[in-house]
Amino acid sequence: MHKPELIALLRDGQFHSGEDLATALNVSRTAVWKQLQKLDELGLAVESVKGTGYRIPGGLELLDEGRVRGGLDAQARGLMGELAIHWQIDSTNAEALRRVADGAASGLVCTAEQQTAGRGRRGRQWVSPFARNIYLSLVWEFNGGAAALEGLSLATGVAVAQSLQDVGVAGVQLKWPNDILFAGEKLGGILLEMSGDAAGTCQVVVGIGLNVAMPAAQATTIDQPWTDLESVAARATGRNELLSALLNRLLPMLNTFGQSGFAAWRDQWLALDANADANVVMQLGDRQVAGIARGVDERGAMRLETTTGIQLLHGGEISLRPAS
Secondary structure, three states, rough: OHHHHHHHOOOOOOOOOOOHHHHHHOOOOOHHHHHHHHHHHOOOOOOOOOOOOOOEEOOOOOHHHHHHHHOOOHHHHHHHHEEEEEEEEHHHHHHHHHHHHOOOOOOOOEEEEEOOOOOOOOOOOOOOOOOOOEEEEEEEEEOOOHHHHOOOHHHHHHHHHHHHHHHHOOEEEEOOEEEEOOOOEEEEEEEEEEOOOOOEEEEEEOOOOOOOOOOOHOOOOOOOEEEEHHOOOOOOOOOHHHHHHHHHHHHHHHHHHHHHHHHHHHHHHHOOOOOOEEEEEEEEEOOEEEEEEEEEOEEEEOEEEEEOOOEEOOOOOEEEOOOO
């Protein structure tokens, strides 16, 4: 017996007796009990009531390819290739890069119930509890190398914000260069990684992590204020619906970005800028530069107004925070 089979029985959030679980799985009740004890390895809390049975409080919505594809509009359906849904994986971005090395083409979508080594920008850990959030990586091929990708993370942020609005989540903002915020708290993040020719044809993995129903007990390592959709959305949105909404916006954006560049998305990004005209501090390695955030230019560079004039700052190892 494997954990997936047991979780599939418990995902409805209802109580199931040990005897019923054993019968459904064709194993002993002792084997069921042992597997139940191991579910905490996935961060799943199982409630046990004597004489009643076991349940996962609130249940789980597992990712389902049929439901995700069924939620795509015609344009996204035509652009998406393989949808690879993993039970548990080190990192969806890492897997997408491995698939690129094996010849994967544009339109590959990798997602997972859980990441064991999820990563964010600047090498940070991305907290990835089982079946609670969205961990998504898309592969897309571009010509023109790295120069053609300037501002892509910002355009991705706009597409994510639009997809959230599509499912009824208003008020999302973006923090340069790759954070998705709600009321100043981190709701998600974007990580782009490239493979191929830096001056020619290259494949880009667009990674997105989005907090949907983050268990507080598993968020203790997050080093900044955070929130999730369960806390801020006007209505409950399932992960399959949300994944479809993301792909409906992201795939068309990627399909046109090579021709339009970031300039076509700049005004929309500026309208979502969480730090517009705010006093900020930019961390550039071991150096700090203070100034006023004046939006971004047509290539996605941060326009920082300092005592010496406007400085243009690009992504990479730069981070932004409000001035204290």
